[in-house]
Amino acid sequence: MDWTRGPTIGRGSTATVSLASSPRSGHVFAVKSAELHRSEFLKREQGILSKLMCPQIVAYKGCDITLENDVLMYNLFMEYAPYGTLSDTVARRGSGLDEVTVRTYAHQILLGLNHLHSNGIVHCDIKGKNVLVTDHGAKIADLGCARMVADCGGAIAGTPVFMAPEVARGEQQGFPADVWALGCTVLEMITGCAPWPDVSDPVSAMYRIGFSGELPEIPGFVSDQGRDFVSKCLKRDPNERWTVGELLRHGFVEELGSISKVKEIEFSNSDSPTSVMDRSIWESTKDSTRVISSDSARDRIRRLCGDDTTSFDDANMPNWEWEEEWISVRSNGVEECNGKTESDYVRKKEMTIVAAFTIL
Numbered sequence: 001m002d003w004t005r006g007p008t009i010g011r012g013s014t015a016t017v018s019l020a021s022s023p024r025s026g027h028v029f030a031v032k033s034a035e036l037h038r039s040e041f042l043k044r045e046q047g048i049l050s051k052l053m054c055p056q057i058v059a060y061k062g063c064d065i066t067l068e069n070d071v072l073m074y075n076l077f078m079e080y081a082p083y084g085t086l087s088d089t090v091a092r093r094g095s096g097l098d099e100v101t102v103r104t105y106a107h108q109i110l111l112g113l114n115h116l117h118s119n120g121i122v123h124c125d126i127k128g129k130n131v132l133v134t135d136h137g138a139k140i141a142d143l144g145c146a147r148m149v150a151d152c153g154g155a156i157a158g159t160p161v162f163m164a165p166e167v168a169r170g171e172q173q174g175f176p177a178d179v180w181a182l183g184c185t186v187l188e189m190i191t192g193c194a195p196w197p198d199v200s201d202p203v204s205a206m207y208r209i210g211f212s213g214e215l216p217e218i219p220g221f222v223s224d225q226g227r228d229f230v231s232k233c234l235k236r237d238p239n240e241r242w243t244v245g246e247l248l249r250h251g252f253v254e255e256l257g258s259i260s261k262v263k264e265i266e267f268s269n270s271d272s273p274t275s276v277m278d279r280s281i282w283e284s285t286k287d288s289t290r291v292i293s294s295d296s297a298r299d300r301i302r303r304l305c306g307d308d309t310t311s312f313d314d315a316n317m318p319n320w321e322w323e324e325e326w327i328s329v330r331s332n333g334v335e336e337c338n339g340k341t342e343s344d345y346v347r348k349k350e351m352t353i354v355a356a357f358t359i360l
């Protein structure tokens with residue numbers, strides 16, 4: 001497929017996301033790209049996203065490999081979310097969202113999680129920055145950390161302040177860990193801040209979450225129903241935490257206003273790009289934090305402080321071009337994502353520990 005790369009609309013720790021369009025159909029979509037030799041997360045995301053079809057999960061539209069400025073790029077195509085992430089929505093508001101909106105988004109995230117969990121997939125990195133907002137509501141995105149629950153043995157992944165206690169301790173990361181992260185995401189929507197706002201770095205966040213016995217604070221102004229919903233998500237013992245199925249029947253999300261009400265509230269003053277002609281570029285996600293590790297919590301936390309940590313700080317980040325112009329991209333004969341041609345270029349590399357973090 002021929003397609004045209006547009007302006008960059010987001011950057012994460014593992015990839016850059018651009019607007020894209022197909023000259024033939026005129027369709028606009030998003031393309032998430034990484035240099036081929038650094039595309040492990042993106043390929044994993046493609047493998048999972050391509051098997052899913054759910055209105056509350058960002059829609060997969062294909063993938064390819066391109067040669068751009070002599071660099072092989074792995075590209076994952078997906079539906080374009082014109083309102084950016086849930087965190088962007090909260091930031092535009094400048095404070096927390098009203099409760100009807102929070103309930104609506106929480107319900108949609110639950111529906112997306114229900115689809116993942118019913119297919120045996122744990123997302124492992126639910127947070128406002130990984131939920132996209134579209135005309136059809138909230139959609140779960142960034143499945144780069146996702147995995148089959150059966151494969152959740154040793155490795156843990158995610159963003160420290162959204163980690164469940166058992167994840168921070170390096171013990172397990174199953175479906176209940178996504179539910180904890182959902183509770184944190186609801187708090188993010190309510191307060192406008194990530195949970196544990198007083199922790200200054202990922203290491204202390206993980207110690208505190210894993211070993212202190214504390215819970216993130218629920219503000220006093222939250223309704224009884226909202227407080228109860230968040231409390232059911234934020235049980236420190238994963239066996240006591242409610243499942244996604246149970247939460248879908250909780251009064252906080254069971255009866256909701258229509259999505260058009262949310263759109264009216266949230267999108268009326270939106271400055272997000274709404275068409276391919278709008279060159280607004282969202283803020284970079286520099287404060288995004290992801291840790292993947294397969295050793296014990298204490299070892300891992302110690303390692304995160306030490307020299308053998310692989311840290312993708314600014315100096316180590318891929319040198320992404322921030323395209324200001326639309327660029328025509330052709331697959332250059334390397335069209336198969338999983339075909340033989342790719343293996344000619346991929347240097348297979350075992351990655352047991354990846355820690356990518358900046359100050360929260």
Ligand SMILES: Nc1ncnc2c1ncn2[C@@H]1O[C@H](COP(=O)(O)OP(=O)(O)OP(=O)(O)O)[C@@H](O)[C@H]1O
Pocket residue numbers: 009010011012013014015016017030032058078079080081082084085129130132141142144282285288289290
């Ligand atoms: N489909 C999309 N439509 C619009 N914007 C998007 C889309 N996908 C991603 N973005 C933007 O790009 C940013 C980075 O995307 P994403 O989180 O998937 O990358 P990542 O490298 O996996 O991030 P992380 O740092 O969490 O690992 C998002 O925060 C969002 O602003």
